Structures are given as structure tokens and as C-alpha cells.
Amino acid sequence: MANTLDVRGEICPYPMMRTVTALKKLSSADRALEVVTDHAPALETIPTQAARLGFSTEIHEAGASEWRLVLTRMDAEGGS
Amino acid sequence: MAEAAARSLPVQGRTSTARSSTYAVIAWSLAALIYAATHRVDTQFAMYWAFGLGFGFVLQRARFCFASAFRDLFLLGHGRNMKGVLVGLGVASIGFGLVMSRQVPMTFLGILPPSANVLPLGVHTALGGVLFGVGMVLAGGCVSGSIYRMGEGYVASWVAFAGLMAGLLASAYSWNWWWEHTIASAPRYWLPSWLGHPGAVVVTLIALAAVYVGVLAMEHRAGVVVPRQPRTEEPADSVWAELAGVGRRVFVDGWAIVPAGAVLGGLNVLLFTAQEPWGFTGEVSRWAVATASLVNLAPPPFEGVANLPGCVFVPADGTFFNHMLFLVVGMWFGSFAGALGAGEFKVRIPRQRARYAQSLGGGVLMGYGAGLAMGCTIGAFFSGIPSLALNGWVFAIFLGGGAWIGTQLIQRIQ
Numbered sequence: 211m212a213n214t215l216d217v218r219g220e221i222c223p224y225p226m227m228r229t230v231t232a233l234k235k236l237s238s239a240d241r242a243l244e245v246v247t248d249h250a251p252a253l254e255t256i257p258t259q260a261a262r263l264g265f266s267t268e269i270h271e272a273g274a275s276e277w278r279l280v281l282t283r284m285d286a287e288g289g290s
Numbered sequence: 291m292a293e294a295a296a297r298s299l300p301v302q303g304r305t306s307t308a309r310s311s312t313y314a315v316i317a318w319s320l321a322a323l324i325y326a327a328t329h330r331v332d333t334q335f336a337m338y339w340a341f342g343l344g345f346g347f348v349l350q351r352a353r354f355c356f357a358s359a360f361r362d363l364f365l366l367g368h369g370r371n372m373k374g375v376l377v378g379l380g381v382a383s384i385g386f387g388l389v390m391s392r393q394v395p396m397t398f399l400g401i402l403p404p405s406a407n408v409l410p411l412g413v414h415t416a417l418g419g420v421l422f423g424v425g426m427v428l429a430g431g432c433v434s435g436s437i438y439r440m441g442e443g444y445v446a447s448w449v450a451f452a453g454l455m456a457g458l459l460a461s462a463y464s465w466n467w468w469w470e471h472t473i474a475s476a477p478r479y480w481l482p483s484w485l486g487h488p489g490a491v492v493v494t495l496i497a498l499a500a501v502y503v504g505v506l507a508m509e510h511r512a513g514v515v516v517p518r519q520p521r522t523e524e525p526a527d528s529v530w531a532e533l534a535g536v537g538r539r540v541f542v543d544g545w546a547i548v549p550a551g552a553v554l555g556g557l558n559v560l561l562f563t564a565q566e567p568w569g570f571t572g573e574v575s576r577w578a579v580a581t582a583s584l585v586n587l588a589p590p591p592f593e594g595v596a597n598l599p600g601c602v603f604v605p606a607d608g609t610f611f612n613h614m615l616f617l618v619v620g621m622w623f624g625s626f627a628g629a630l631g632a633g634e635f636k637v638r639i640p641r642q643r644a645r646y647a648q649s650l651g652g653g654v655l656m657g658y659g660a661g662l663a664m665g666c667t668i669g670a671f672f673s674g675i676p677s678l679a680l681n682g683w684v685f686a687i688f689l690g691g692g693a694w695i696g697t698q699l700i701q702r703i704q
Binding site: 218219220221222223224226227228231248249250251253254255257258259260261262267274275276 | 310353355357358361362365366368370430431439444446447512513514515516517518544633634635636638639640641645700701704
């Protein structure tokens with residue numbers, strides 16, 4: 211995936227805040243952003259903020275206490 | 291559209307490997323051995339160790355964080371943690387009310403319950419709350435949050451704890467000044483002296499419910515909140531499968547916040563029934579003062595602390611072990627064992643240097659504030675409001691104000 215944001219080692223609320231900044235900077239041609247985090251509370255805050263910016267979230271386990279979140283622009287999937 | 295996104299969120303799956311179960315069994319066996327060993331020396335040590343393990347385990351399993359309870363309301367309009375805190379306060383207020391009604395049946399005589407956190411209320415309460423609120427948001431966790439994150443392997447939280455000890459020491463040097471200028475003459479207000487026990491409990495519960503409604507309103511104003519999806523349960527076809535499901539929900543899956551808040555409130559009532567309300571910054575200050583004494587930098591003797599409840603400074607008595615030490619270390623160990631069992635322990639090292647400064651500085655502010663307010667989010671707040679004490683509410687309001695300032699600050703240091 212082209213756009214990856216690695217926020218491992220970051221503590222609340224920075225994984226979420228840096229994701230929001232990255233989503234806002236995403237050019238309209240980019241459909242998705244991948245975020246790697248090891249901070250479990252971010253699994254609730256990132257999907258919420260992503261949804262408010264029009265992105266859906268898929269969470270994948272990437273290892274022990276590490277997750278890969280794929281945020282996809284919702285209009286890219288026809289609003290689903 | 292946003293609601294559709296919430297529904298399409300895939301179900302969380304977390305695999306607990308056999309290795310993490312083995313580590314957890316070893317950790318809990320060690321905890322049991324320490325319990326048995328301390329029980330032979332002093333039964334109080336063992337009891338506080340067990341309470342510490344329980345508090346730490348629940349904090350870790352639910353990721354129960356007082357800093358985010360306040361911060362996420364301001365930053366996100368997200369009320370998950372605050373809802374848990376409010377439920378915990380409600381449970382504890384009822385339990386504390388019952389215990390105190392046995393301790394002080396006649397409330398109109400001006401007698402205060404001996405061990406409840408009814409503390410002198412004054413400008414130090416407000417200033418302590420603001421400093422603590424700013425500090426906990428900067429550090430990414432309050433004292434209890436830092437302790438459970440230390441158990442999960444967050445290096446930044448160890449740095450915050452070091453800052454906390456430094457801040458408590460600074461507060462210890464200035465305690466006598468504050469004592470002479472405001473604390474000694476500050477009144478202690480206990481709601482049952484005006485409202486009686488049932489009245490004070492009812493008024494407290496109504497106030498908590500009103501705050502809960504306010505939290506819901508903030509969430510609705512902010513827009514959609516995507517909750518973490520629970521794991522889908524397969525129907526259990528045997529008692530063993532049923533038990534395995536229970537074990538997984540307790541030890542592996544994250545706990546929901548409301549039951550966790552109720553359990554923490556209940557544990558606090560049990561500890562109060564057995565001895566005193568939950569709180570531990572007094573103990574952490576003892577470590578800070580003892581460390582300073584090693585290099586002959588001990589603060590002067592503390593005035594007035596002998597007759598104060600809560601987490602006031604503890605006069606040095608030259609001993610190393612103390613029942614409270616087992617509570618604090620037990621919280622760290624309970625979180626560590628909980629994180630191991632869920633496969634959530636990982637050494638997490640921040641890459642930006644600024645984060646270390648932030649954690650240290652936040653810790654110092656929290657330490658100074660907790661010294662002034664005679665407690666942290668636990669002693670002055672989570673045990674203060676259930677003590678049906680006005681100081682609990684005043685601390686909470688200024689804590690919220692400090693957290694708001696902290697939230698403005700962290701958005702400028704990305």
C-alpha cells in the first residue's frame with residue numbers, strides 16, 4: 211500500500227491525532243491510508259475519527275499487540 | 291454513511307497463544323507465592339497486595355484511564371471512559387455511604403468519619419486539580435494509568451512515574467508553606483452533616499446522573515462514535531466450552547468500561563470497609579522523600595499531616611516495607627500479569643524525544659498537584675466524591691479545567 215503511517219510507540223492520543231492529520235493531508239486521488247499501531251485504545255478512537263472524516267476502518271492483527279488499520283475513503287466504495 | 295461504516299467494521303479477533311497463557315500462569319503463581327510469604331509476616335501486607343493485584347488487573351483489562359475520561363470528551367466528544375468513571379463513583383458512593391453511616395450515625399454533631407477522604411477545601415484543592423489535570427493529559431495518563439501502563443511495557447509511563455516522584459518531592463518541600471497559608475485554616479465539608487446519610491447519597495447520585503446526561507449530550511454533538519466490536523460468540527456445546535468462554539472474556543478479551551467501573555467502585559468499597567479508601571500518592575511521596583533522604587535532601591517534617599486522611603505526605607519512619615507499598619507494587623504487577631495473559635505486554639519505546647520531556651513534565655505537574663490536593667484522580671476524586679465530601683467535587687471540576695488546558699497544549703505539540 212502506498213500510504214502507510216507508523217505510529218508504533220506512541221501513547222494516547224497521538225496515534226489518533228497523527229492519523230487525523232495524515233487523513234486531512236491525503237490527496238483526493240488517494241483512496242486509503244494504512245496505520246500501524248501498538249496502542250490498543252487507538253482501535254476505538256481512530257475508527258471514530260476516521261468515520262467523522264468519511265473513512266471506514268478495517269482492523270487487522272499484525273502480531274502480538276500490534277494492529278494494521280486500513281482506512282478507506284467511503285465514497286470510493288459507493289458509500290458502503 | 292457513517293453508521294454504515296460502524297456496522298461494516300469487522301469483528302475484533304485476538305489470538306491468545308499458548309505461550310502467553312504459560313507466562314500468565316507463571317506470573318499469577320508468583321503473585322500467589324508473594325501473597326503467602328507476606329501473609330506470614332503481616333496479614334495487612336498480604337491484603338493490600340491482593341487489592342493491588344485486583345485494581346491493576348481491572349484497570350489493564352478495561353484500559354480504564356482517568357486522563358482519557360476527561361481528555362477524550364474535549365478532544366473527541368468521546369465518553370467511553372467517563373461513563374465507566376461515573377458508574378464506579380455511583381457504586382462507591384452507595385457503599386461508602388453505608389460504611390460511613392455505621393461509623394458516624396449522628397451526622398449533625400460535626401463529627402467526620404475518621405478514614406474517609408473529607409479533606410480541607412481551599413485554593414490548594416483548586417490549584418492541585420488544575421495542575422494534576424494538565425499533567426495527566428501531557429503525560430498521557432494519571433498516576434493509576436501510568437502504573438498500569440508501566441505493567442503493559444510503556445517506557446513513557448516509567449518516565450512519567452519518575453516525574454511524578456520529583457513533583458511530589460517539590461510539593462513536599464513546599465507543604466509547610468501551604469499548610470500555614472491555606473490548608474491549616476481550610477474547612478472540611480461533609481455532605482451528610484447537612485443532608486444526613488440518605489440525603490447525601492441521593493444528591494450525589496443525582497449529580498452523577500446529571501453529569502452522565504451531559505456526557506451523552508457531548509457525544510451526540512460530536513457526531514458518530516464507532517464502538518469497538520465485541521467478538522462473536524459461538525454457542526458453547528459443553529460445560530468446558532462454556533468455562534473456556536468465561537476465561538477468555540475475563541483474561542483475554544478487553545472488558546467493557548461500565549462493568550469495569552462498577553468492579554473498581556466495588557473494590558474501593560471493600561478496601562474502605564477493611565481499612566481506608568483507595569489512594570496511593572501518599573505512599574509514592576514516601577518513596578520520593580526516602581530517596582531524597584539518601585542524599586541528605588530530605589524535606590523538613592510535615593506539619594499537620596498526622597490528623598489528615600487521604601493521600602497526605604507520610605512522615606518517614608525509616609522502614610522500607612509498608613502495607614501501601616504492596617498496594618502500589620500490586621497494581622503494577624496485576625496489570626503486568628493481565629497484559630501477559632492477554633498477549634498485550636510489549637515494550638513500547640517512543641521515537642520522538644519530545645515525548646520523554648512531555649511525560650516527565652506531565653509527571654512533575656501531577657506530583658505537585660497531588661501533593662497539594664492530598665490525592666490524585668483516585669484519592670482526591672474516585673475516593674473523594676464517594677466520601678460524600680465537597681472537596682471531591684471541587685477537585686473534579688478543576689481537574690476537568692486542567693485537562694481542558696492540557697488538551698489545548700497537546701494539540702500544539704504533535
